[in-house]
Amino acid sequence: MTEIVTNDLPAPTTAYDVENAVLERYKAGAREAQPALCCPTEYEGGYLEGLPQEIIEKDYGCGDPTRYVKAGETVVDLGSGAGKNCYIIAQKVGSQGQVIGVDFNDEMLRLAKKYQDEIASKLGYNNVHFVKGKIQDLALNLDEVQRWLEKHPVTSIEGIGALEAECARLRVESPLISDNSVDVVISNCVLNLVRSQDKQQLFQEIYRVLKRGGRAVISDIVCDEDPTPAILNDPELWSGCIAGAFREDEFLEMFEQAGFYGIEILSRQEEPWQVIDGIEFRSLTVRAFKGKDGPCLERNQAVIYKGPWKQVLDDDGHTYERGQRMAVCDKTYKILTDANGPYHRDLVPVESYQNIPLEEAQAFDCQRTGIRHPQETKGLDYRVTVTNEGAACCAPESCC
Ligand SMILES: C[S@@+](CC[C@H](N)C(=O)[O-])C[C@H]1O[C@@H](n2cnc3c(N)ncnc32)[C@H](O)[C@@H]1O
Structure with a gap:
């Protein structure tokens, strides 16, 4: 396999199909738990108790962004997988809140929906929706695209043009997630899986869907040095959350470039999760806010x-x-x-x-x-005089 890689900008590209490698790996992860993909994570107490064992086991997260959401909020989970984070948040935001899990993998979506009724009846409300989309293109509803393709199979160059036009129409007329509609965007170990050339757009999409004053809370795998070409060239390492990992300083810069403010590391795993060729890979949770534009x-x-x-x-x-x-x-x-x-x-x-x-x-x-x-x-005219005259000086509770 040949690799076209540079460690400088523009973002490195890979000779293999990253999306397909990721899709196949997590289809397998939906069928059977994959211990190699698990980064030990502690979730805030209590919320896992009512969840089915299968959802708990097929957890491929690396941090706990769920602890930073509040009652009544609308939350989007990017790359929701088996739905564990969504079901934890469903309990935290309560019946007045909403959770939208986004994934592009049919098998993961099926698994996440499998227990939806059971969990809703335990909670007494259903505030979770799972939708099919790519997290770097949150306006495009892939279920709608699929339905269109069934009626208009693409078999020619003209067909590609028609498909592109339909996608553009769908993004505008029925966006999967609308502009300024979400209080919190969370994600757990997914952003690294997106192709390098789509990562900037991914941050812009997170920014677009958040309301003014909203925030992103993202747990992801970061590295302390740039991955080597050998690492980048390995599809297993990409789908295993290694090759696409952000360099930790660049991860924070991505938020800054997208227009976020108040960017903060909430937690950083002390011991690396993996070390490859001396490069340390560990989990980091970052929070960033939207809404500093406007008149002064x-x-x-x-x-x-x-x-x-x-x-x-x-x-x-x-x-x-x-x-x-x-x-x-x-x-x-x-x-x-x-x-x-x-x-x-x-x-x-x-x-x-x-x-x-x-x-x-x-x-x-x-x-x-x-x-x-x-x-x-x-104010320039402020001439007030206030003294302590008459107050009991140096009484135990007085201020002298
Ligand atoms: C490492 S797993 C994490 C799943 C979940 N967040 C968790 O904590 O268990 C990655 C998930 O993101 C999905 N995914 C990866 N790339 C994606 C993309 N570009 N768009 C939408 N989903 C994606 C995969 O299908 C998989 O379900």
Whole structure:
């Protein structure tokens, strides 16, 4: 087998059919549990108790992204396999939430659906749907494509054109997953399996389907150095979650390039899962948020970075100096102080004393000095005097 590989950009391509290798390996994994594909993983307690043994055994995950979802949320699971993550999340999001498992493998989809009624009757509700799609093309419903192909078998070049036109129509008119429709996208050990040339589009798709303020929580296999050509050239290693693994620094950069903010490593397996030619492969769970675009409006807000670092830099290049009240626009203030967001624990919010209604707010001056003077917060006319006169000084509970 010849390999066309470079370790530099553009992404390496492989001479074998990656998708087919992955499809065949996980069809086999749906039929029979494959111990070689298992990376030991601990799931948050209690949620596995009511699940059928077959679903538990045919687990090919490498982390636990399910612990980061909340009641009432709509969650998409990319590469849902036997459905274990979906069924755990079904319990966490409750009857008001929704779970959509996406996989392109009919056998895995059949296995995931096999116990759906049984689990729903135990829970008392059914909030899980399994759909057929490629995770790098979440707008295209592959069941619809299949139905179309049965009526219009492709036997000519013109037929290919007609199929492409139908796929384009389906993406627009009946997308499998709509823009801005999902609170959380999770995935457990699947992104690495996508072809190198499709990986950038995969991150763009995750971004597209998330609502503003939504988040991705992804567990995947990463490596500390670029895989060698020999590793990349091995279809078994690709479908075994090794050859397509992201280099750990590049994995985080992929989120950044897609427009995410607040990107954070939530867990990193200490001991490598596998070591090949000295290259370490281990599981990493990363969270990243969507929603930092939009106008910058001035409402005289500031934040104080608590430390311990001397200064930190956000994804838009704003620097926050420890202990300084840094001026921020309204949009950034909301992101930084959001109790469900990634930053609020590290910052003290400083609101303006005068409320500036959003509709009256002027554009934030991005050229201004980074530090907000206290008089900007309080107003130039602020002349209040408050003393402790009359208070019982140095009583045990007083502040002197
Ligand atoms: C390693 S298994 C992980 C399954 C599941 N997340 C778990 O934790 O057990 C990978 C799954 O992703 C599916 N898959 C791989 N590449 C895919 C793609 N490009 N689009 C959709 N599904 C894919 C496979 O069919 C398989 O079910």
